[in-house]
Amino acid sequence: MIVSYCVSRIAYLLFFVASAAPGEGVGKILLAGAMMLGLGTGFAVVLLIASKKLKVEVDPKIEQIHAALPNLDCGACGFAGCGSYAKAVLDDPELLGKCAPGGSEVLDAIASILNLQVSDSGPAKRPIVHCRSRRDQRTFHAEYYGIPSCTAANALANAQACKFGCLGFGDCTRACKFDALHVVEGLATVDYDKCTGCTACSKACPRGLIEMVPFGQENMMTVACNSIETGKAARSMCKVGCIGCGVCAKQTDQFIVEDNLARLDYTRYEPSEAAEKAMQKCPTGVIVYRGPTAPEPRQPKEKPAAVAEAKKGD
Amino acid sequence: MDKVRHFVEQSWLLIVSAFFFGLLLAGTDYALAPTIRQNRIDKLNRLAKGLLAEAEHFIEVEEKIEIESGKGKSKEEITIYKAVGEGEQCVGWSFSVGGPGFQGTIYLVVGVDAGFEKLAGYRVLSSTETPGFGDKIKYDYFREQFEGAPVGELKLVSTGKPEKIDSEIVAISGATISSEAVVAIMNDSVLQVKERMRKKGLIDNGR
Amino acid sequence: MEVRVKGRFSFRGGVHPPEKKGLSCESSIQAGPAVKEVAILLSQHIGAACRPLVEKGAEVQAGQKIGDCDAFVSAPVHSPVAGKVKEVGLRSHAVLGRSPAVVIQAEVEAQPTRPSWEVNGDFDEGKYSSEQICEAVREAGIVGMGGAGFPTRVKIEPNPRMPKETMIINGCECEPYITCDYRMMLERTGQIVAGVKLARRASGCSRVIIAIEDNKPAAIEAMSAAVRASAKGDNIEVVAVKTKYPQGGERQLIEAVLKKNVPTGGIPPMIGVLVLNVATTAAIADAVVNKRPLTHRVVTVSGEVIARPGNYYVAIGTAVGDLMEFCGPVTQKSAKVVLGGPMMGLAIADLQMPITKASGAITVLTKGQIGRAKFARRQTACIRCGRCLEVCPENLNPTRIAHAVKSNLLDLAESYYINACTECGCCSYVCPANIEVTGYIKTGKIFLARQKKKMPQ
Amino acid sequence: MADKARGSSDLYKETLLAGLWRENPVFRLLLGMCPTLAVTAAVKPALTMGCCVIFVLLCSNIIVSLMRNLLKPHLRILMFTLTIATFVTIADLFLRAYFPDMSETLGPYVPLIIVNCIIICRAEACASKNGLAVSIIDAVGMGVGFTGTLCVLAGVREVLATGMIFEVPVMPGAFVPWAAMGMPVGAFITLGLMLGLVNLTSKGRA
Amino acid sequence: MLKDITVSFSPHISKPLSTRSVMVDVIIGLAPAMAAAGYYFRMRALILIATCVIACAATEWVCNLIRKKPCSLGDFSAVVTGIILALSLPPRLPIWTAVVGSVFCIAIGKMVFGGLGANIFNPAMVGRTFLAVSFGALMTTWTVPATLDANMSKVAPENILVSDRSEFRTQATPLAWSKMAIKNKLGADTYSEANFRGTITGEVGGCLGETSAIALLIGGIYLLIRRTINFHIPLAVLISAFIFGAIPYALDSEIHTEPTFAILDSGRYVQPFFHLTSGGLLLCAFFIATDPVTAPLTRRGMWIFGIGVGFLTMLIRIVGGYPEGVMFSILLMNGVTPLIDRLCKRIPAGGKPVVS
Amino acid sequence: MDTVNALILAFISIVIVNNLVFTKFLGICPYLGVSGRIDMAFGMGMAVTFVVTLSGTLTYMINNWILMRLGLDVARYVCFILVIAGAVQLVEMYIRKFFPSLYESFGIFLPLITTNCAILGLCLFLDLWGVGSLLEAVVLSFGAGVGFTMAICIMAGIRENLKMADVPECLKGAPITLITAGLLALAFMGFAGMIR
Ligand SMILES: Cc1cc2nc3c(=O)[nH]c(=O)nc-3n(C[C@H](O)[C@H](O)[C@H](O)COP(=O)(O)O)c2cc1C
Ligand SMILES: Cc1cc2nc3c(=O)[nH]c(=O)nc-3n(C[C@H](O)[C@H](O)[C@H](O)COP(=O)(O)O)c2cc1C
Ligand SMILES: Cc1cc2nc3c(=O)[nH]c(=O)nc-3n(C[C@H](O)[C@H](O)[C@H](O)COP(=O)(O)O)c2cc1C
Ligand SMILES: Cc1cc2nc3c(=O)[nH]c(=O)nc-3n(C[C@H](O)[C@H](O)[C@H](O)CO)c2cc1C
Ligand code: SF4
C-alpha cells in the first residue's frame, strides 16, 4: 500500500516538474541543473586531466587484476582497497578468493591473469604418506604427554619406538587447507578426491614422510615405510614396516633396496605382473596401493614372531 | 581541438546525466518544499497546542528575541509565537529553546501563560538523552509537574510527590542530569525571554 | 652442608625449586656398573657427527679412537673398553631420536675404575703451550660436560677476533638432585685446579672466577683452599653465587658474576668471557697431562625411587637401564626417567639409550614429584598471571611466545624473540595453569628453523 | 549468469534468492553495516530505512543497467555516485515531506545511503553487467534481503529494549526493559550474535 | 623392566600451584568483604552472592556444554567472577536482575571470547555495566546498612523476588554526596569529615562489597602476602587516584576562600583521601584491576594500567556524568591493555638481537 | 580564551564522548575490515583523519558559503559526495606521484575511504549540529578522525590478542569484532555527560 502510494506520489511529482509553472520555480530548477552540470563537467575535466598528468607506472598485471576486481574499495578482503589487494594477490596467490563481493567470477578472472593453472608437464603430483602402520601395529617405549603436535613429539625422545613412522598428531592435517588429509587410527591418510596437490602437507611433516609423487596411474603402488632400521629392529618396532629383505627387488628392478629400506622408482613405475608379485611376496605387506580407489592394504603374511619376541625381551 | 573531442567523447554521458539529475532534484525539491516547511510549522503548532489548550492558532511575532545560552557563551535568536484564543485574545506564548542535556542538546517547546507568570509546560522537540534514563523527560509523569508551576522558581528535589504542582520538581530516578537540564532550561531561558520581552514591551502589548 | 656462605651474586628472574641434593651429595664417587656391551654414539656433541673409524668385527683397544670428523666444530669419540665391534647401527639418542653408534662387545666385564692420579698445588701449566693444550683437548674428544656438549677445543682456542679475558668456571650445579660436580669439586679438587690453569693458559684469559652456589659451602671451602695453596693461583677467585635456578646457565652466570649481558643470539666470547664446567676442566687436565681421552664420566643417579642414589664413575656408552639397575631395584612407581636434572633434562623412553659425554645425571621421578596436575594433563588456559615473565631470566614474554606458537603465528613468536630463550624451563615451572610454555617454545623454534630453511626457494 | 541455456525464470529466481539469503548483504557480505547498526533500535525506522534502500537500489540499478554500455571505466564510479546521490536526495525529501517523524529519527542515516556499500556493490557487480530485468530483480532481492535483516535485528532489539514492537507492548507487565539494547552496545552485540548464529547454520562459510 | 614411563618436555617438576589454588586465594581474600557485606546487609548479601555465583557457574557450564568443551568449572574462576559481581551490586537489587547480569557477564564477557584467559574485558565489570546501563533505577537505589536501620529484618524478606520499596530505608552514597557537592559548590568538607569513619568501617550506603574499607584492605593485604597479586597495580591505582583527587581539591581551596560560602565549611571537592575509601576504589584496586586476565603482563604495563584506572576513575567522578567511575575506567583500560602490552614489550636481557 | 576552550572541549567531545564509531556507528566497514593488524589500522586511521579533515572543511565551506547562499540545499548531498570523492582521488594521485613512500604508508587507504560513511557522515553531522565557525568545523573534523584512529587502533590491539584465543568457530572474524566493539561502546559510555 505504502509502495503504491509512493509510486503515485512520484508520478505526480514528475508530472509536476514537467509542467512546472513559470517564474521563480523554473529559475531555481534551472539553477540547480546548471550547478550540477558545472559540477559534473568540472570533475570530469579535473579527473581526466589528473589521470593523465599524475599517472604512475605500475606492473600491468596489477592493473589487470585491479580492473578485474569490483573496485568497490570496501575493505572486505582485509586490505586497504582493491588496489592494495591486487598488489597483494600478485605477490601471494594464497590470498585468492578474499574478495567477497567479487565472488567466484572475480576469483577465476584473477587466477587466469596469474596463470595459476598447473602447468601440464608430466602427471600431477599427489602426496603419498610413507608409512602404513596403524597405532596398534606399532611399539611404544613410553607414553607421550604433551603438546599434540608431530613436530613437538618428534623433538622428544622416541616414545614411539619407530623414529621414522607417522606420529599421528596431524601437523599435516592442520596444514591442509582442503580438508584432504586426516589421521585415521594414528596414521595420516590422504583423501585423494579432495587433494589438490598443494604440497602443504609434505612441508609440514617433521619426519619428511609425505612425498609428492607423480601419479602416473590412478592408484600408485608404493612402499609405505620410511624406516632405515635393520630388519630385526624394524620388526621390534612395527608389525608392518619394511625390513629391507630385498624380496621385492628380486621380482622387478622398479624396486631398489638401500639402507634396509625398499623404494619404488616412481618415474619408472608402471603396472606389471612383476610388481604385483613383489607386492604379494612382501613378508610385511608394506607394499600397497595409494590413490582414490586404492584397495585396502593386505595384512602382513606371517605373524611377525620377532615382534612378540622383542616385546618379551623389553 | 582533439583534446576537446576526446573529452566530450569520454564524458558526455556524465555531463548530460548530471544536468538531467539536477533538473530532477530541483523539481522534486520545488514540489515538496512547501510540504516540508508546513510539516515543521505543523509540528511546532501541534506541540504548542498541546500545551496551550485554549489557543486556536499561533501568530509568529515579528521581532526575534535574543537570549544567552550555554552559560553566556553564545547568543541565540528565538522566534516567539503568540497563542491566540477565542476572539483574537492572547492566551499565552510559545517558543522553542535548547540547553545542554546529559549527552547532547535538549530542544524544548515551551508554553507560558499570557502574563508569563505560570508555565504551561513543555514538549521535547528533540533530544539525544539515553533511552530508559534521560529519555523519561518525554514522559507525562515528569512533564506534568511543570504545568502550572511558577516561572523562574523551579527547584529540583530528589524525593517528593510528583503529582503536587509547586515549584518543586521531582527528579527522574537515575537521571538527575537530564532532569536538571530541563529545570535549568525552564528557569534560565524562560526568565531571559520574559525579561527581553518585557523590555521590548511585548508582554504588555499582548495583554 | 653446614654454614651457608651468602652468595653475593645473582641475576634477574629465576626460580628456586626444592634442591633435593641430600639424596646423593654425601655419596662419594663410586665405580659404576660392569658392562658387557657399550654403544658409543657418534654424535655426542654439538656440531658435525663423527664418521666411524672401525668396522663390524674389528678389535678395539680401551681408549682407541673409533670415530672422528674433519669438521672444526666436532670431537672424536673413543672406546672406553677393549673388545670387538659388534655392530655399527642405530641407537636411541636423547635429542636425535635414533642415531648411528659403534657397539662394542667388551672383552672382560669389569667395573670401571678411575686410574689414580693426584695433582698437587704446584702443578705448572707453563710447560704446555697453548697449541699443545688445544690439540690434546681435541684428541681426547673433550666436549662440555655441563650439558650442552660443545666441543671444548673450539671454546678455549684463542680467537683473535674475540679475545677472551675472563674465564668463569661453572660449579653452580643449579639443577635439583644433581651432585656430580659437587663431588668432583670435593674429591678431585687438585685436578680441577690444574685443568683451570691449563684452560687459562690455552685461552689466554687473565682472570678466572670459580663460581659455586652458596648451598655448597664445602665445595667453596675446598676449592678456595686448593686455589690458595696453588702456585700462580692469585688471579683465580672462588665466589659464592646465590642458590637459584638457572644460576649455572652461562648467560645468567655471566650476568650474576660480571654484571654484563651476553648479546642476544650471541655467545660469551663476544664479551670476552669463557665459561667451562668443573668436570670439563678436570677432563682437560687428564687429557693434557695423562693423554687420556674422555671415555668415562661421573654420573649422578638420583631420585626417591632409586635404592642407592649416588655418584658413579661410568663408562660412556653404558645403557641408562643398566646403570639404573646397578643402583638398586627401581620401583614401579617411577613415572619418568630423565637424562639430566628435572628442570632441563630430557625424558627418555628407551632405557637402552647409552650415556654420553654430556649426560651428568639420571633422575628418576615419580608421579608425586612431577605434580599430579601436570601428570593428569590438568591444564587450564593461561590466566596471564605474568609469573612466567617474572621468572624468565632472559627477560622474555614466555606466555606470548608460547601462545603465538600454539596459534601458529610464527612471525609473532619471532617478534617476541623466541630464539633468545635458553629453554631453562622456569616459565613452565611456575605456571599455575600448567602450560608447557617451554615445550611450545622449543617446538616453535623447530617450526621457525624449518620455515627459514624453506624460505629461499 | 552467462548460462543462457537455463531458463530465464530460473535465473531470476536464483538472483532473487541470492539477495534474500545466500548472498544476504548484511549477514553474508557484511556490507552496509553502519545503517544496520544505527537504525535498528526499533522496527519502524528500520523498515523505513529498508524501503529507502530498496527505492534507491532499484532506481540506481535501473539507470546503471540502462547506461551500462555507454560507461567509460574511469568515470564509472563518479557516475554511480552521482546517480545514487540523486535518488537518495529524492528519497530524503520524500520522507521529510510525508514522514517527518521518521525523517527526524533517521537523521543523517538516510543521506548516508549514498555511501552504503550495498548499492555501489550491486551497481558494479550486477547492474553494470546485466540487463534490465536481472538488475531489477537483483535490486529487489538485495533490498528485501537487507530490509528483512534490518527488521529482524530491530525486532529483537525493540522487544528487549522497550518491551514493545511497533510501539505495541508485547512483553508481560512485569518486564523491565533492558535499556542497553537500545544503545550502541545492544546494536553491536545483537548483530554480532546474529552473525554467529547465521555462521552456525551454514557451516560452509563459518 | 620399567613399564608405564612417560615422556614429555622439560621441566619435569613444577611449583605446586594451579589456577584453582590462585582462584581459591582470591576467594579467601574476598571473604572479609563478604563478611562485612553480610554484617551490614544481612540476608540480602548472602542471597545476592549465592545467586550470582550459582548463575555464573551455571552459565559457564551451559556454554561449555554448547561448545562441547570439557567442563571448566573446576578452575573456580566463574565463582570469583560471581562473587565480585555480587559485591559490586546494590544490596536490594532484585534476584532476577542479578541473574541477568551474571548470565551476561559470563556469556558475553567471557565465553564468547573463548573462556578463561581469553576475555578482553573484566567479566564482572561487563556484567555490572550492562546492568547499570539497562536498569539504571534499580542499580542506583541504596540501602541503609542494618546497623543503622533498626527496621531491617534479620532474615530474608518473603517477597525477595520483587524489589519492594517499603522494605528498606534508602540513603545516598558517599559519592552521590560528593557529586552533589561539586554541583552545589559546597558541603564537601563537612560531609567527608562526618562520614569518613563510615567509609572505613562500612557503615554507609553503597554496593555490597565496597563499603567497608577495612575488610577490603585485609583481603588485599592477604593477597599481597600470598603473592597472588603483586603490588604494582593496587599501588598505582591508589596513588594516581589520590593525586588526581588532590589536584582539584588543592586548587579549589585556594580559589574559593571568599566568605560567601561561610555558612557551611567551604568545599566543592571532598578530600582526596575520602575518595580512596569511598565507592568501589579499594575493591577495584585490590581485586578488579588486578584481574590478571585483563591487566597487562609486564610491570611497566601494570603501572601504566593502574595510573590509567586511577586517572579515569577520578576524571569520571569529578567531571563526568556519573558519581562513580570505577567500572568504566576498568573497562576502558581493559580495552587498551593489548596496546599497553605492545608498548611495554620486553627486550631480552641481552638486548635486541642484531639482525644479520 | 573562551573560543580556545570551546574548541578544546569540542575536540575532546568528538574524540571520546561522541566517538564516531562507538556512538554514531560510522565507518564500521573499515572498522571490521582493516582492524586485523595494528600497523594497517594505524595507516587507515591516519588516512581517515586526513580525508575527514579535508572534506569536513571543504564541505563546510561549500555548504555555508555557496549552497546556503544560493538556496540550493537540495544539491547538498550530491555536492558533498562529489567533493569528497573528487578531493580524495586527486589527493591520492598527487601523493602517489610525488610522495611514493608516504603513499606506501597510508595513501593506499585513501580510495577505501571514499565509500566510508564516516567521512560523509561527519560532513552531514556538521551540518546537522549547526556548527558555528569554520574553525570549529576544522577542529571537529580533525577530532573525528582522531577518534576513529583511536577506536580502530584499540580494536586492532584487541584483535591481535584474539588471534590467540579459542573463540568459538562461528564467532570468529566479524561477529567477535562486533561484540568487542559493543563492549568498547559500553566502556566509552563512561565519558557520557562529561562535556556539556
Ligand atoms: C547507561 C546510562 C545512561 C545514563 N543516561 C542518563 C541520562 O540520559 N540522563 C541522566 O541524567 N543521567 C543518565 N545516567 C546517569 C546516571 O544515572 C547518574 O548516576 C545520575 O544521573 C546521577 O544522578 P543520581 O543522583 O540520580 O544517581 C545514565 C547512566 C547510565 C549508566
Ligand atoms: C638453564 C641452564 C642451566 C644450566 N645449568 C648448569 C649447571 O648447573 N652447571 C653447569 O656446569 N652448566 C650448566 N649449564 C650449561 C652452561 O650454560 C654452560 O653451557 C656450561 O657451563 C659451559 O661449560 P661446558 O662447556 O664445560 O659444559 C646450564 C645451561 C642452561 C641453559
Ligand atoms: C567495583 C565497583 C565498580 C563500580 N563502578 C561504578 C561505575 O563505574 N559507575 C557508577 O555509577 N557506579 C559504580 N559503582 C557503584 C558505585 O561505586 C557506588 O555505588 C556509588 O556510590 C554510585 O552511587 P550513585 O550512582 O547512586 O551516586 C561501582 C561499584 C563497585 C563495587
Ligand atoms: C587476582 C584476581 C582477580 C580477579 N578479579 C576478577 C574480577 O575482577 N572479575 C572477574 O570477573 N574475575 C576476576 N578474576 C577471576 C578470573 O581471572 C576471571 O574470571 C577471568 O577474567 C575469566 O577469564 C580474578 C582472578 C584473580 C586471580
Ligand atoms: S604424516 Fe607426518 S605430520 Fe602427518 S601425522 Fe604423520 S608424522 Fe604427523
Ligand code: SF4
Ligand atoms: S595439504 Fe595439499 S597436497 Fe597435502 S593432502 Fe592437502 S591438498 Fe593434498
Ligand code: SF4
Ligand atoms: S605463568 Fe602460565 S598462566 Fe601465568 S602468564 Fe605464564 S603461561 Fe600464563
Ligand code: SF4
Ligand atoms: S622463556 Fe625460555 S628463557 Fe624464559 S623462562 Fe621460559 S624457558 Fe626460560
Ligand code: FES
Ligand atoms: S556502511 Fe559504513 S563504512 Fe560501510
